Amino acid sequence: MTDNEEEGNTKIKNIKVFVRILPSVNTRESCVKIQPERNIIYVKCLQDAKFHKDSKVKDQTYWRFPTDGIFYNSFQEDVYQGVTKDFLKNVLDGVDGVIMTYGQTATGKSFTISGLRSNWENRGLLARLLADLFIEKKCRKHISDIEYQLSFIELRGNNVKDLLTPQNGNTSHTPKLDSFKNITSVPLRNEEDTLKIIFEGEAHRTIIKGSSYPNSHLGTAIITFHISSTSLIKSWAVVTASKIHIVDMAGVDTIGKPNCFKTAFDVGNANLAKTQLEQFFVYLGTSENISTTAVVRTSNVLKYLGNALGVTSIIRCIAHIRASREDLDITLSMLRFSNKIAKLQPLKVTYNIVPQASLIIQRLQDKVNLLKNELDINDIFFHKEALMNMSKARVEQIKQDGINFLNGTLPDLMLLSISQAQVLLRAFKELYTKTNLEKIEAVKNAEMLAASKKDSTQHLDISSSLRISKMGSSKNVSSSQSNKFRRDIERLHSKKSAASMEKVKEKVGDLRKSSITLGPGLPDSAEGDAIKAMKITRHTKLSDGLAYPDSAIADEINSLVSEVPTHEEAYYRFINKIEEAARLNKELQKNDEYLDAQRKTLTEAIESYTQIKLKLELTRNELTKEQNLRHLQGNEKYDTEGRILISQMEKNILQTVMNLENNLKSAQAEFIDVKSNIKNILNNRSEIQHQLETAFEKFCVTTYSQPIPKTNTTPQTLESEINENNSSECMKIKFNQLQQTMKHIIKVYIYQFTVLIKDTFRYRLFIAK
Numbered sequence: 001m002t003d004n005e006e007e008g009n010t011k012i013k014n015i016k017v018f019v020r021i022l023p024s025v026n027t028r029e030s031c032v033k034i035q036p037e038r039n040i041i042y043v044k045c046l047q048d049a050k051f052h053k054d055s056k057v058k059d060q061t062y063w064r065f066p067t068d069g070i071f072y073n074s075f076q077e078d079v080y081q082g083v084t085k086d087f088l089k090n091v092l093d094g095v096d097g098v099i100m101t102y103g104q105t106a107t108g109k110s111f112t113i114s115g116l117r118s119n120w121e122n123r124g125l126l127a128r129l130l131a132d133l134f135i136e137k138k139c140r141k142h143i144s145d146i147e148y149q150l151s152f153i154e155l156r157g158n159n160v161k162d163l164l165t166p167q168n169g170n171t172s173h174t175p176k177l178d179s180f181k182n183i184t185s186v187p188l189r190n191e192e193d194t195l196k197i198i199f200e201g202e203a204h205r206t207i208i209k210g211s212s213y214p215n216s217h218l219g220t221a222i223i224t225f226h227i228s229s230t231s232l233i234k235s236w237a238v239v240t241a242s243k244i245h246i247v248d249m250a251g252v253d254t255i256g257k258p259n260c261f262k263t264a265f266d267v268g269n270a271n272l273a274k275t276q277l278e279q280f281f282v283y284l285g286t287s288e289n290i291s292t293t294a295v296v297r298t299s300n301v302l303k304y305l306g307n308a309l310g311v312t313s314i315i316r317c318i319a320h321i322r323a324s325r326e327d328l329d330i331t332l333s334m335l336r337f338s339n340k341i342a343k344l345q346p347l348k349v350t351y352n353i354v355p356q357a358s359l360i361i362q363r364l365q366d367k368v369n370l371l372k373n374e375l376d377i378n379d380i381f382f383h384k385e386a387l388m389n390m391s392k393a394r395v396e397q398i399k400q401d402g403i404n405f406l407n408g409t410l411p412d413l414m415l416l417s418i419s420q421a422q423v424l425l426r427a428f429k430e431l432y433t434k435t436n437l438e439k440i441e442a443v444k445n446a447e448m449l450a451a452s453k454k455d456s457t458q459h460l461d462i463s464s465s466l467r468i469s470k471m472g473s474s475k476n477v478s479s480s481q482s483n484k485f486r487r488d489i490e491r492l493h494s495k496k497s498a499a500s501m502e503k504v505k506e507k508v509g510d511l512r513k514s515s516i517t518l519g520p521g522l523p524d525s526a527e528g529d530a531i532k533a534m535k536i537t538r539h540t541k542l543s544d545g546l547a548y549p550d551s552a553i554a555d556e557i558n559s560l561v562s563e564v565p566t567h568e569e570a571y572y573r574f575i576n577k578i579e580e581a582a583r584l585n586k587e588l589q590k591n592d593e594y595l596d597a598q599r600k601t602l603t604e605a606i607e608s609y610t611q612i613k614l615k616l617e618l619t620r621n622e623l624t625k626e627q628n629l630r631h632l633q634g635n636e637k638y639d640t641e642g643r644i645l646i647s648q649m650e651k652n653i654l655q656t657v658m659n660l661e662n663n664l665k666s667a668q669a670e671f672i673d674v675k676s677n678i679k680n681i682l683n684n685r686s687e688i689q690h691q692l693e694t695a696f697e698k699f700c701v702t703t704y705s706q707p708i709p710k711t712n713t714t715p716q717t718l719e720s721e722i723n724e725n726n727s728s729e730c731m732k733i734k735f736n737q738l739q740q741t742m743k744h745i746i747k748v749y750i751y752q753f754t755v756l757i758k759d760t761f762r763y764r765l766f767i768a769k
């Protein structure tokens with residue numbers, strides 16, 4: 001026969017029930033049998049026992065009670081080990097724990113829990129747990145900062161006695177939400193001090209005078225360890241807050257029995273407390289969702305234990321019984337009570353984990369400041385318009401604006417960012433190179449023209465001068481502008497009288513005053529003026545207000561006839577006429593080609609570095625997520641040397657991180673290589689340039705009897721080279737890093753919030769239940 005058909009739910013062992021039988025000298029009177037495995041206890045059927053009191057009944061009927069362990073003639077250490085297996089680890093990880101002893105008066109409840117009045121070997125599980133708490137604290141000191149506090153109270157009816165400050169007397173208050181608000185809570189420094197505190201508290205408990213043994217307690221004692229564990233692992237910035245309640249229930253009894261020394265009031269209170277507790281567990285285990293609130297309101301024990309006494313906590317109950325016939329009814333009552341607890345459907349334990357607010361806020365604040373600084377720099381350099389994001393149309397627009405500005409049609413040029421300035425400078429550089437080439441071509445053509453002029457002594461007419469202008473600057477001059485130029489010249493001619501025109505026809509093309517006439521010859525006096533007017537066309541504005549690039553044509557012609565050529569002209573001749581110069585120039589060109597190739601490699605190296613870095617960041621995030629999950633699930637396992645065992649997936653991610661770190665190192669090495677190559681190329685370049693310049697100076701002095709002023713160019717250095725190539729890339733890397741960091745922070749935030757919400761939700765469900 002069984003008290004319940006199903007055995008107690010022992011699948012998920014966060015709730016366990018044990019039985020401790022008081023050793024007895026008279027074993028013949030025993031009404032209980034236990035299985036050799038010590039997990040099922042059989043109690044003689046009460047009716048049978050009474051009915052066949054004097055007769056010898058062979059086939060006795062027994063009540064069967066499955067348990068998680070039966071202690072009979074067991075050592076205190078065995079009881080401690082059996083009851084607290086898996087207890088401490090979970091509690092220190094944030095799960096609330098309750099160890100509760102209940103039973104008849106003088107069955108050994110206090111002996112099991114405190115054993116303080118016995119010798120050291122018989123010390124109870126409280127002293128043993130205390131020792132382990134401090135051992136664990138020491139073991140975990142590198143990963144957690146653990147703090148303990150202790151409260152010790154006695155509940156007797158409605159009275160609550162703070163055993164650590166008994167001078168305050170008994171209070172008769174009703175505990176509210178935070179039931180420990182008015183209760184003394186002492187920080188614990190070490191095992192020795194704590195034992196002292198517990199002894200003092202124990203000494204203040206209310207005992208019965210005149211009992212058969214020295215310390216029969218009247219009330220229920222609750223010893224509470226408040227545990228807070230602050231994680232020292234950076235990626236796991238949380239605080240776990242849990243409690244261990246050790247409850248020594250007041251002994252139940254039957255008034256009028258010879259060994260009951262308690263008053264009716266105290267027996268009534270003790271029995272009531274046990275009944276309320278039983279009712280609570282019945283409601284908790286019922287499938288009809290009956291609220292436990294009503295019963296909690298009536299019991300101080302339940303109020304103080306609060307949420308800790310629930311199916312998501314770790315509960316260890318030890319029923320204390322006597323095996324003697326006269327105590328059979330109370331024994332059965334205790335075992336039935338235990339059976340109700342054993343039948344509870346335990347849920348997965350709840351970890352009281354809260355993000356370590358101040359630490360997280362501090363860390364996030366630091367990150368935010370860092371990001372702010374980075375964004376400020378980013379703003380300065382990019383002005384929210386990264387080069388890579390600039391559209392083609394925008395680039396063309398900037399170029400066109402630049403040309404319009406140079407032409408004077410655009411009064412101001414507004415640049416909004418460094419990227420725009422870069423585009424503009426590049427456009428100017430292209431323009432300059434193009435103009436330079438055209439200028440050199442024009443000089444070449446002019447030279448040819450001058451040579452042919454000398455040979456044939458033929459005069460230039462207006463059409464040949466226009467041809468020069470076309471060759472020299474036609475690419476910069478629009479056809480309408482050329483036509484205008486032609487019209488201007490015609491206008492000049494139209495000022496002359498027809499008669500004088502006839503006269504000067506013979507003089508067309510005469511070389512006058514170190515210059516050339518443009519078109520048909522003019523009378524001496526007028527001719528000079530006309531040439532002067534043409535020569536000052538540079539930067540002069542005509543009636544329509546536009547600056548005409550035609551003026552450049554006049555300059556070309558001026559330079560042609562002048563004794564001293566421009567730097568470009570002279571350099572062009574130098575390269576063409578001096579063999580060594582041609583060789584050096586070729587070498588310079590080769591060097592520049594190699595430089596271009598290395599620049600390309602540098603850009604690629606930076607790109608590859610960026611990509612690896614990004615991938616590494618993402619994988620690291622993934623790894624952190626995996627590690628956090630492992631922590632949260634709380635199923636961490638260790639090998640024999642105490643190293644944490646990780647899943648295959650985590651191992652793979654870790655391997656990827658390590659590979660990426662190696663790749664990053666290689667990319668960095670490649671970057672350094674290319675950098676040093678570019679440095680060498682630039683050094684070589686400046687060497688060749690120096691040789692060319694020295695030779696060129698000599699050439700100028702020999703050919704033109706004077707040095708030609710140099711074009712003002714700044715030598716290119718490695719820094720400018722790297723910077724030019726690198727600045728936008730660096731900013732790109734930084735920008736990507738910022739984004740990654742932001743993403744990571746947001747991820748962590750979401751993750752922490754999810755955990756919080758989950759816990760709150762679970763808590764609410766529990767309350768609702």
Ligand SMILES: Nc1ncnc2c1ncn2[C@@H]1O[C@H](COP(=O)(O)OP(=O)(O)OP(=O)(O)O)[C@@H](O)[C@H]1O
Binds near residue numbers: 023104107108110112
């Ligand atoms: N397992 C045991 N082995 C030896 N002695 C025991 C054992 N259990 C209890 N005792 C002794 O029995 C007596 C009563 O024990 P204890 O005070 O622990 O009972 P209790 O259930 O706490 O009683 P009360 O409800 O009156 O406080 C004590 O003298 C104690 O030393």
